[in-house]
Amino acid sequence: MASQVRHELVLAYTNQRRAVSVTAMFDIKWIRANADAFDAAISRRKGSSASAADLLAIDDRRRDIITRLNEAQEQRNTLSKQIGQAKIQKDEAKATALMAEVAWLKDFISQGEADERIVEAELYAALSVIPNLVFDDVPDGADEAGNAEYFGRNGTAATAALQRTPKPSFAFAPKKHYEVGVAVREMDFEAAAKLSGSRFVALKGQVARLERGLGQFMLDLHTTEHGYLEVQPPLLVRDEALFGTNQLPKFEADLFFAPHGDSRLALIPTAEVPLTNMVRESILSEEELPLRMTALTPCFRSEAGSAGRDTRGMLRQHQFNKVEMVSITTPETSSDEHERMLTCAEAVLQKLGLHYRVMNLCTGDIGFGAKKTYDLEVWLPGQNIYREISSVSVCGDFQARRMDARFRSAGEKQAPRFVHTLNGSGTAVGRCLIAVLENYQQEDGSVLVPDVLQPYMGGLKSIGAN
């Protein structure tokens, strides 16, 4: 490794406030004991060239340095204590002799500490960009074409499917959301562009109210029927929080940052960041779990690299509202919680009467930190496609390790274990607005208000009919 690169690596490493030791971040002990399994698992992931052999080579060097350093420190500690004894006994001659004896260890130790720092920085850099390993039932695939429709745990789609709204049919050619009459008047892309550039929108009047009502409806649903605790989190967060939920170090380009003193704060790309990090650097008691939190927040995404995609309408914006659900669980319950969270997200679409399907994301499409992800894709008749409106992921202990979030079992005298984390949108409000506009549009350009939203619209049954 070039020395300049190494220098910067060490600097970045030592200046960062790390929540967890380098070896705990991604279980290097597990890799050591299961090298083949690691290589097999990581090879399913696109975008990672990590290999157990490379990682363990760094770790072997690290352990070798530590062993030699520890021996020197032990010697120094022993001699230092003897010096202390001599001083207490006023035996200056003996103390001076001992100090001469220990002198050479000083350089040896500081060199060893420097070496340790370098090798830990290397290991840290290598481990921090390894994606989570996925579950066996995640389908293989190169891109979204490899995703598999999911019909429930037993493959029967039993209850959920029965409550799903069938794909609607129209007696006229349904318009895209930004062409629907009321939206044409009340989705002001031009004004927003003057203020902020492309990928922003100003909603007005009844459409603005509808968007607000949607967010309120979702939040109320999760807090009253699904047992989630409402949280209003900070919308600006530190780098450490972003590291915890794995936006950093790899996906910095997707974020907006605000300068702050000599540092910076990021605008949250999703409430997953603040909600999940609520438990960072803490040891929960098992009785507190599962901890379920939800929030309605704006989300900010730079969308670097997606130039030209979805430029029309408000499908892909730099700013949008989203209701997020986060669960903190024990390792034993996280998979059940994943299914549960999926039904919580589905409930939103079912109550709104929106047609959708559930996809089990394949290895080529799943996110960096997830072990398994279900996407809810809502039907957009104006565009004649299914579009992602919610993503529900189980992360295992991947984020917990990055945050140092653990729990202690009641009674049992064992060391604290890492919690498991899950996150899911329930749902993206902006995209849900699109779905309502397209699915409930009438030929005259007005839009019917879904029953469950009418209380949030002052009883209005339709908007834009004037």
Place this chain on the structure above:
RNA sequence: GGAGAGAUGGCAGAGUGGUCGAAUGCACCGCACUCGAAAUGCGGCAUGGGGGCAACUUCAUCGGGGGUUCAAAUCCCUCUCUCUCCGCCA
């Protein structure tokens, strides 16, 4: 924005350079006493890393990082956070 005070184990709270990883109290766990409980007594009770099959041993950690020293909870620098007062402000 200005001035000052702080941050020690699950909690409270001692400790200002030398057997301090850290007194004491509370909480918690085990045992004894009890028909049972309370009270009492005895013992245990941090995290991470290295070595070892293990018993065990060793290193690091007193908010984070860096430094001085043979030796740092204790001295210096810096960052973060908390509190008090002043100013400003939704």
